[in-house]
Amino acid sequence: MSTTMREATRPDAAVATSTAPGRRSRFVASGGPTYLLLVVLALIYILPFLIQISTSFKTEPEAAVNPIGLIPENWTTAAYERLFRFSDYVQWGTNSIIVTTVVTAGRVFFDSLAGYALARIPFRGRGVVFALLIAVMAVPGVVLLIPKFLVINQLGIYDSYTGMIVPLLADAAGVFIMKNFFESIPVSVEEQARIDGAGTFRIFWSIVLPMAAPAVMTIVILSFQGSWNELNHFIVATQDPDLTVLTKGVAQLASGQLSQGTQYPLKLAAAVLMTIPVAVVFFVFQKRIMNASAGALKE
Amino acid sequence: MASPGKVRARGGLGSNKARQAFAGWIFIAPVVVLLGLFLFVPVLMAAWVSVSDWTGRGSPFSSDVGFVGAENYSRILFGGGLDTQDFGTAIRNNFYYVLLVVPLQTALSLFLAVLVSKRILRGRGFFRTAFYFPSVTSSVAITVLWLFLFNATGVINKILSWVSIDGPNWFADPRGVLHIVFGVLGVDTAPSALAGSEFLGISWWEWLAGPSVAMSAFIMMAIFTTSGTFMLLFIAALQNIGPEIHEAAMIDQANAWQRFWHVTLPMLRPTLFTVLTLGLIGTWQVFDQIYTGTRGGPAKTTLTPAYLSFNAAFNQQDWGEGAAIAFLLFAIIVFFTLVQRWVLRDRDKVSTRGRRARAVAVEGER
Known part of the structure; x- marks a missing residue:
């Protein structure tokens, strides 16, 4: 059972016991790591679509030079007009x-x-x-x-x-x-x-x-x-x-x-x-x- | 299913029954006719075409279309020419695609489901929506987006450049990922043992190429778009488990990982089976992405059996060959589904036994 005892101090186990003191474990107990992970994952899922929308309002050279920028420098609806x-x-x-x-x-x-x-x-x-x-x-x-x-x-x-x-x-x-x-x-x-x-x-x-x-x-x-x-x-x-x-x-x-x-x-x-x-x-x-x-x- | 029928049969007179039966057939007729006409009949027609030399002109049933027996099939499988090579290449490409996509999408969707199923989680709806959204957009739109993200000066390479990695020109790069790894390890050319012998028209060295860089981008796309759908299946299954089981496990002092591995996962087995089966069937049918994105290139490394079949028939007018490839693909899907069924069922028994043994061991320790 020694492994169980050691593992009980791991962050996710702290959620269950929630008796551990200290700021770190409060962050842990409130689901902090889960949130951080979820937010990062959600960004990975959402960003491509945001980039897609913003690129559709860019000029062609800007789309090539600065593919990531979420706000077009030269806002244009040329693509849609065409x-x-x-x-x-x-x-x-x-x-x-x-x-x-x-x-x-x-x-x-x-x-x-x-x-x-x-x-x-x-x-x-x-x-x-x-x-x-x-x-x-x-x-x-x-x-x-x-x-x-x-x-x-x-x-x-x-x-x-x-x-x-x-x-x-x-x-x-x-x-x-x-x-x-x-x-x-x-x-x-x-x-x-x-x-x-x-x-x-x-x-x-x-x-x-x-x-x-x-x-x-x-x-x-x-x-x-x-x-x-x-x-x-x-x-x-x-x-x-x-x-x-x-x-x-x-x-x-x-x-x-x-x-x-x-x-x-x-x-x-x-x-x-x-x-x-x-x-x-x-x-x-x-x-x-x-x-x-x-x-x-x-x- | 039988109960409503029984209920009515009680009060029904003979003529009433006959009228009902007639109504039943009228009700179901449109769907039966549609499915028969656009599923069953077409398969029979294609079966004939796959053993004919039809070139797409006129009706495949006219008298000048000849019966060629299994010639189309044998040319693809054993001919050794370009047809065999293309088929072998397509099978290899799709095989690596399946090998990577199925486990990764299953693991990721399960992971996402567990994360968003935590009992106390603010913004749960938002996260589910975010993960599921890629699944509702069309494969064409996603492929267009992917072509942009992974182009030579695209988003992915930009991000890679932040950590000083010179990203490849993804969709134009035919190098096999495993070949690149072998190259790093100092094996640049095929060892004679692998170069000499071949299977389905391509050498074993080519079989070991791994997915090309271009195919890898499609692999990532498949994981991105399907993980949300399968996440929903896992969420539904997780909801059925109920909190009391977890509480019982917590009282037994099992930590989060143990609870997941020994309690949750075994209970998710039926869903896991569904997800793996659907994944396997889906991943052997790669078509839309290839049609939209690469048309099989670069250097045929994103060629898949589905696209090859389409291309043979519609672009090269070799309808017999196209139909034969479609049937071979069907056989492959059936084969792998059965193999997977067999493997999972077998392991199920073993692991149940193993689990019981472990439980006994734990009891003993106490």
Whole structure:
């Protein structure tokens, strides 16, 4: 037990005993070292984004000479102006908004329909469907790049909004979230409606779905993030410049296909702008997002 | 899951049941059709393409597309030519990526979770937000940021220069990290034993190169962006442990480290398993970063199987080869997931036994 005694004098053990006198151990007991560590780590996580924002307001020479400075010496919005004058960026943004909106709405509808069926409606083959959904979630996404192109091409929806949107509507994880939520709602509510003669869809649409608002919100947030940040599906589904979305456009901008020189302020401004929508949604729905992501991943 | 069904079956008439079954299928049909059409059918089509010589023109099912058997696969695995070399290089690059990212992101996310789960902590929400934020931004935006941070005159090299280190030109530096270490130790060229023989088209000396400097920057990026997500999983698991267990351990005079190692960690085992599995599956699929950042360069040292597969099909119009690489990658992911399952399960038994032995020993000491 001698090791335990020696280790009891170590800082973290002092938190437990909190009887040790002296200023140092008061600092220790109040969680000082933990705070110091947390602050340093938080800086490492936050600073890159602050540097990104400040660089997007710098001139190109300043970005090269003084990459760290958080406050631009020559404050300029030139990068943003060029981005907006370069009309493609607006087009990319519009496409991203269209696709994200339709995908999110579609996923909410289809996920909750399927989730409700799996949770509540007894039908032959339910177990098989459930097992298949699990199997589907296990297939790694990038393996599907070529397969997806093949079927999109075969269906004649390559280079169209249909091809960009419809394949993204298939979302097994969302079905699980909805299913789990519906299972937590008491059956008695539906029973009553059924006795009153309401049909299945009626019960689902006007009674159960409104009660599932929190889960629907989760799907909205996850779908929004997922489809806004989606890249590889759009790479294989389109080549028409008019159908380019933000992720694909900025990726091409970054790898220098559309520009010469380094142009860091311009590229970082493009990245800042495309991050704003997800950042806003994140800060508004923080709590729910953190709970939802943990829940969705645990499936 | 079965209970609601049973409840209703009690009062249900035959026709009512049939109507319900019909409604059930109608409800689930859209998702089943979508998944079938954009997941199941495509995989079958790709399986055919991987044994064909389709060049991307017309339909892969037209009569002028030939069946070539396992030729695409054997060319990649045993051909010895450029296709094999590229595949071997991609596997090597991605292997080092997995080897470093998975343990580091798991350790870091667990560490962050423990730090922000302390019972008395002001500003907990702020720290969680800070650590999680990189996870919600798109991989494209983060890659753009990373290209800037790690450029020759970028932030990282600036910081390194403060401690008089001349930083490399990260994303343009193909030198393998292990090769650099060997160089420092005086081994600059391949020993003949390693240079002579080869595996998947590249020599053993090349296999031992380690991740290139460019790949190392991607490795750091992966750890930066994923640690927040996995931190959430660990936080959720830590909350389930409850304070009374820690209090019991404290009464037993276990110090913080002992409590963590012998009490907390064993209880986190299921979450640890989840995080390692998700990490392993995710890290074999490196694509977005490569597409945005380096396109496989410098000197193919950031080439990954996923990008190689994409490139073979979409840029070189060798669809058979691209599809074959995708299936090989799928096999690799399945293989490593199974291996990891096996390793962890095996060690679980051993460590339970070990733990019990230790507990007995401690009892004895008292």
